[in-house]
Amino acid sequence: MITKQSLADAVAQQLTDRIGQGEFAVGEKLPTEPALMELFGVGRSTVREAIRKLTHSGMVRVQQGLGTFVLKAAANESLTERLLRSQGKELNEVRELLELKIAEKAARNRTQEDIAEMKMHLEERQKTALAHQAAQCIQADIDFHLCIAKAAKSDILLDLYKTVAGHLQQYFQKLLVDTEKFIASQALHEDLLQSIIDQDPKQAWQAAAKITGQQAILD
Structure with missing residues (x-):
């Protein structure tokens, strides 16, 4: 609607x-x-x-x-306005650049509080995906990635990701009518979380790359 x-x-x-x-x-x-x-x-x-x-x-x-x-x-127009105008593959490229660097920094800088919050949202993502609750699953997915952005401890990356995340959420709501893709990518998200827990920046980068590649937004 x-x-x-x-x-x-x-x-x-x-x-x-x-x-x-x-x-x-x-x-x-x-x-x-x-x-x-x-x-x-x-x-x-x-x-x-x-x-x-x-x-x-x-x-x-x-x-x-x-x-x-x-x-x-x-x-x-401002950078924020330009980001909000991006669509399809262009939006996914911006997302990929941000999420890879954010994952790398989060693996270095995360705290135990960050990990607990990530686990909570990832569990909610899986629960709502299996229950085929698309809107709630999308929200949990966005919240999980925002937690990673917070864990990176970079204000500018967090601000940029908040802008992109809002636009991503709108696109997901329009394009994803079920939760099958979220179910299919749950293991990749668990790998990303584990690499952050292990403080392995290289593995976190690779895990984020696999996620953005699998969930690429099409024009």
Whole structure:
């Protein structure tokens, strides 16, 4: 099910893409609300929310009584915004780069508290996968990997992974209608956890590589 919020995000992204492609140039006025509603097949509230998002990002400016004007193209977006726009194989490449380094650092820096939390989420991942509870299993999987990111003891890696994890969760929810892939990859996740427990950075790197390779997101 597509929520109003995600629909507004989709409209905002389409407008961003059109601005980036030059369809709406810097300084030019965007089409009126009714025209945008017809163009994207959405309601007035969705269009207004999409425009609000672009206004907050500094891409457009709303002038009362005159309309909405383009201030800048998408090339000026932040790294976080760019990460949130990544999809399919591109998103998986970002994920792979982060998870391999995070796993390596977690094997060096993890604490007993980190291990206990990882075990808890990994057990929940297996339980919900076997019960075919897809949403709960996806959440447990994300929580497990976030624990590893915390164990790496790198604030910048953790912040980057939090951004990617949120987007990954949305993709998993759309693409994975059952838990078969989670069941199939449970042993790999257990290997990853064991390598972190053993403080073996090389093995942790290899285990993370196998997981990201098996669970690659397709376009």
